[in-house]
Amino acid sequence: MARSALSRDEVLDAAAALVREHGPAALTMRRLAAELGTAVTSIYWHVGNRESLLDALVARTVADLGTIRPQGATPAERMVSVARSLRRAVRERPHLVAMVHERGLTERMFLPAQRALVHEAHAAGLRGAAAARAVRAVQFQVVGYVLVERNRERAPVQSPAEEELWRGEDAEADGPLARALSAPIDTERLFVDSVRALVDGLLAGASGDTGDGAVGRGPYSQ
Amino acid sequence: MARSALSRDEVLDAAAALVREHGPAALTMRRLAAELGTAVTSIYWHVGNRESLLDALVARTVADLGTIRPQGATPAERMVSVARSLRRAVRERPHLVAMVHERGLTERMFLPAQRALVHEAHAAGLRGAAAARAVRAVQFQVVGYVLVERNRERAPVQSPAEEELWRGEDAEADGPLARALSAPIDTERLFVDSVRALVDGLLAGASGDTGDGAVGRGPYSQ
DNA sequence: ACCTGAACACCGTTCAAGT
DNA sequence: ACCTGAACACCGTTCAAGT
Numbered sequence: 001m002a003r004s005a006l007s008r009d010e011v012l013d014a015a016a017a018l019v020r021e022h023g024p025a026a027l028t029m030r031r032l033a034a035e036l037g038t039a040v041t042s043i044y045w046h047v048g049n050r051e052s053l054l055d056a057l058v059a060r061t062v063a064d065l066g067t068i069r070p071q072g073a074t075p076a077e078r079m080v081s082v083a084r085s086l087r088r089a090v091r092e093r094p095h096l097v098a099m100v101h102e103r104g105l106t107e108r109m110f111l112p113a114q115r116a117l118v119h120e121a122h123a124a125g126l127r128g129a130a131a132a133r134a135v136r137a138v139q140f141q142v143v144g145y146v147l148v149e150r151n152r153e154r155a156p157v158q159s160p161a162e163e164e165l166w167r168g169e170d171a172e173a174d175g176p177l178a179r180a181l182s183a184p185i186d187t188e189r190l191f192v193d194s195v196r197a198l199v200d201g202l203l204a205g206a207s208g209d210t211g212d213g214a215v216g217r218g219p220y221s222q
Numbered sequence: 223m224a225r226s227a228l229s230r231d232e233v234l235d236a237a238a239a240l241v242r243e244h245g246p247a248a249l250t251m252r253r254l255a256a257e258l259g260t261a262v263t264s265i266y267w268h269v270g271n272r273e274s275l276l277d278a279l280v281a282r283t284v285a286d287l288g289t290i291r292p293q294g295a296t297p298a299e300r301m302v303s304v305a306r307s308l309r310r311a312v313r314e315r316p317h318l319v320a321m322v323h324e325r326g327l328t329e330r331m332f333l334p335a336q337r338a339l340v341h342e343a344h345a346a347g348l349r350g351a352a353a354a355r356a357v358r359a360v361q362f363q364v365v366g367y368v369l370v371e372r373n374r375e376r377a378p379v380q381s382p383a384e385e386e387l388w389r390g391e392d393a394e395a396d397g398p399l400a401r402a403l404s405a406p407i408d409t410e411r412l413f414v415d416s417v418r419a420l421v422d423g424l425l426a427g428a429s430g431d432t433g434d435g436a437v438g439r440g441p442y443s444q
Numbered sequence: 445a446c447c448t449g450a451a452c453a454c455c456g457t458t459c460a461a462g463t
Numbered sequence: 464a465c466c467t468g469a470a471c472a473c474c475g476t477t478c479a480a481g482t
Contacts, residue, residue, distance in 0.1 A: 104376030128398030144366020154326030176350030
């Protein structure tokens with residue numbers, strides 16, 4: 001006997017929950033059916049096949065990450081806030097974002113953020129190619145950082161890695177360096193510091209609503 | 223009748239070839255056996271199971287990317303050369319590197335490069351925590367860039383993506399910006415430019431064997 | 445030491461048949 | 464319109480049996 005009114009959204013919800021709680025490998029059509037209390041084939045009626053089920057899940061994640069609300073008093077602060085909220089959103093659904101990444105849609109996922117960055121770059125007084133360069137620089141930086149960070153977290157114990165480094169003549173001769181490199185990274189802080197430094201650098205000299213409207217010759221203002 | 227002397231290396235070679243030519247999905251135990259002209263179960267004798275076969279493939283890739291020969295007259299040039307050769311190595315075996323990434327070993331893969339960077343940072347006169355910060359900044363930048371780049375290449379046609387952006391008031395009001403953002407990125411150039419800018423910025427003011435000992439006037443001074 | 449086929453439990457997917 | 468079980472071709476893996 002069938003349970004009543006299985007809907008496509010219900011299927012997607014259950015699939016997303018499965019991925020969230022047990023990882024992508026746990027998402028099999030049969031297990032999903034069991035979870036929903038239906039026959040495997042019902043799922044096919046609603047979502048076509050596994051591939052398009054994953055597509056839908058990925059599309060959903062892309063949409064979820066599409067809501068950007070920049071916060072802060074200055075364009076620089078708002079750009080940093082965009083970066084931070086993106087990073088937080090990614091960390092809340094790592095598996096799903098990994099699936100987005102596997103499907104090559106990471107950039108697509110960050111498009112709303114790109115639009116927000118364009119807006120802020122403009123507000124900061126950047127125009128034309130310089131604005132485009134700034135937006136891309138920040139975008140690459142943020143996306144790249146998050147990917148690297150995710151990777152570091154999933155990485156198994158790198159037993160030989162750290163110690164191997166100390167055997168280098170350079171590290172051996174420089175105690176503080178060795179200690180600094182062996183200490184765990186405060187990734188939150190490194191992230192914010194990097195983004196802020198980059199944004200400050202990119203906006204330096206641009207005229208905008210940053211206060212006094214001073215104009216200068218910044219590194220990227222050529 | 224068995225073919226003579228199947229070796230573990232032979233299995234790994236065939237597996238790597240399969241991944242290189244047809245992608246990771248094509249690497250099934252049965253197909254691999256067919257490719258080698260042996261029974262499926264022979265493969266199990268040599269490599270244990272599929273998981274450890276993949277482990278071996280990944281370990282091999284990590285080792286392949288471990289040979290770093292910095293080139294250039296100055297520490298800055300040599301750091302950039304490390305970044306460039308890493309990027310090239312990744313692009314030669316995208317599937318295998320993706321497998322390394324999936325297993326969370328990207329950072330481990332870049333460790334030899336980190337050592338090289340430590341050496342050059344030292345040669346440039348950086349010490350202690352400042353040297354560590356510089357090395358990590360470059361490492362995150364390079365790894366992140368390569369990951370983002372790979373992702374962009376695999377991404378399907380982003381039909382709504384580009385046009386959607388132009389509808390933004392900011393982009394519409396700024397023709398050069400819109401054109402710049404719609405133009406394809408010269409990723410090779412953007413990569414080298416970014417790395418060079420970062421390295422210059424990081425090394426600025428440090429005393430080292432950079433030639434005549436002249437110190438740059440600013441992070442991005444050409 | 446190395447290889448083999450048979451067998452098991454699991455996949456995704458199709459299809460004719462139900463209501 | 465929606466759901467079902469049976470069946471198919473494919474997996475990875477184990478194991479007893481060969482040489």
